[in-house]
Amino acid sequence: MDPARPYGAGKAGSVAFDPVAFFTHPRTILRLMSWVFSMVVFSCIVNEGYINIGSERLLCVFNNNADACNYGVTVGVACFLGSIFFLILDIYFPSISSVKDRRRAVLLDLVFSGLASFLWFVGFCFLANQWQDTSPDELPLAQGSDAARATIAFCFFSILTWTVLTLSALRRFLTGSNTNLFTWQHLDPPHSNARATPYPIANGATIVTTNPYQAPPFTETLDPQKLTQQRPMAPAF
Numbered sequence: 001m002d003p004a005r006p007y008g009a010g011k012a013g014s015v016a017f018d019p020v021a022f023f024t025h026p027r028t029i030l031r032l033m034s035w036v037f038s039m040v041v042f043s044c045i046v047n048e049g050y051i052n053i054g055s056e057r058l059l060c061v062f063n064n065n066a067d068a069c070n071y072g073v074t075v076g077v078a079c080f081l082g083s084i085f086f087l088i089l090d091i092y093f094p095s096i097s098s099v100k101d102r103r104r105a106v107l108l109d110l111v112f113s114g115l116a117s118f119l120w121f122v123g124f125c126f127l128a129n130q131w132q133d134t135s136p137d138e139l140p141l142a143q144g145s146d147a148a149r150a151t152i153a154f155c156f157f158s159i160l161t162w163t164v165l166t167l168s169a170l171r172r173f174l175t176g177s178n179t180n181l182f183t184w185q186h187l188d189p190p191h192s193n194a195r196a197t198p199y200p201i202a203n204g205a206t207i208v209t210t211n212p213y214q215a216p217p218f219t220e221t222l223d224p225q226k227l228t229q230q231r232p233m234a235p236a237f
Helices: 006-011 019-024 026-048 066-095 099-132 145-175 224-229
Strands: 197-200 206-209
Touching: 019 026, 026 066, 026 145, 066 099, 066 145, 099 145
Parallel strands: none
Antiparallel strands: 197 206
C-alpha cells in the first residue's frame, strides 16, 4: 500500500496503538475537555437547575423557562455521547484501510463538531439572556444560582473546544493530510541511513550531504589559482 494515499490510508494497520501518545495528544485532550464540559453542563441543570417555590412543581432557575433547562440538558447529553463516540473512532481510525471510509469519518467529525459549536453558542446566548432576566424574587436564598453560573461558564468553554475541533477537522478534510491524523498517528521516523543528496557545482566537483538544507544549490568551490590571478595589484608610485 502506498503511504501517500489520502488520509493516510496507506498506513492502515502499520502503526501500533500507543496509549501514552494517544491520551497526551492535543486533539484527545480537547475531546476529553469537551466531554467534561458537557457533563458539567447537564449535571448542573439536572441536580440544581430546578427549584420549587411553595408547590411541588419544579421551575427552571433560568427565568422559570423550562425550554432553557431542556435545551442545556439536551445539548449537554448529545455532546457528551458524541465525545465518547469520536474518542472510540480515533482509536480505530488508523486500522481503517479504505480511503472512502476515512473520508466519511473525517466528514462526520467536521459536521458534528461544527454543529456542536453552533449549538453551544446558541445555548450560551440563550441561557445568559434568561439568567439576566431572572429576578432575585424568583430565587429565594439564591437557590441554584451557582449552578446557573457554572452552566453558562462551561457553555462558553465548550464553544472554544468544539470550535478548535471543527477547524482541525476542516483542515484534514480539505488537505487529506496523513500526518497527525485525528490523535496519535504520525509520520514514520526518518531512517538512519539517509540517502545522500548531491549538489553539482561550477568546477565539476560535487558536494554530498545527507541534509539538503545544509548545502545550498548555488554553492561554488573557490579555486586558489583563480584567486591568485584575480588578486588586485598594488599601485606603483
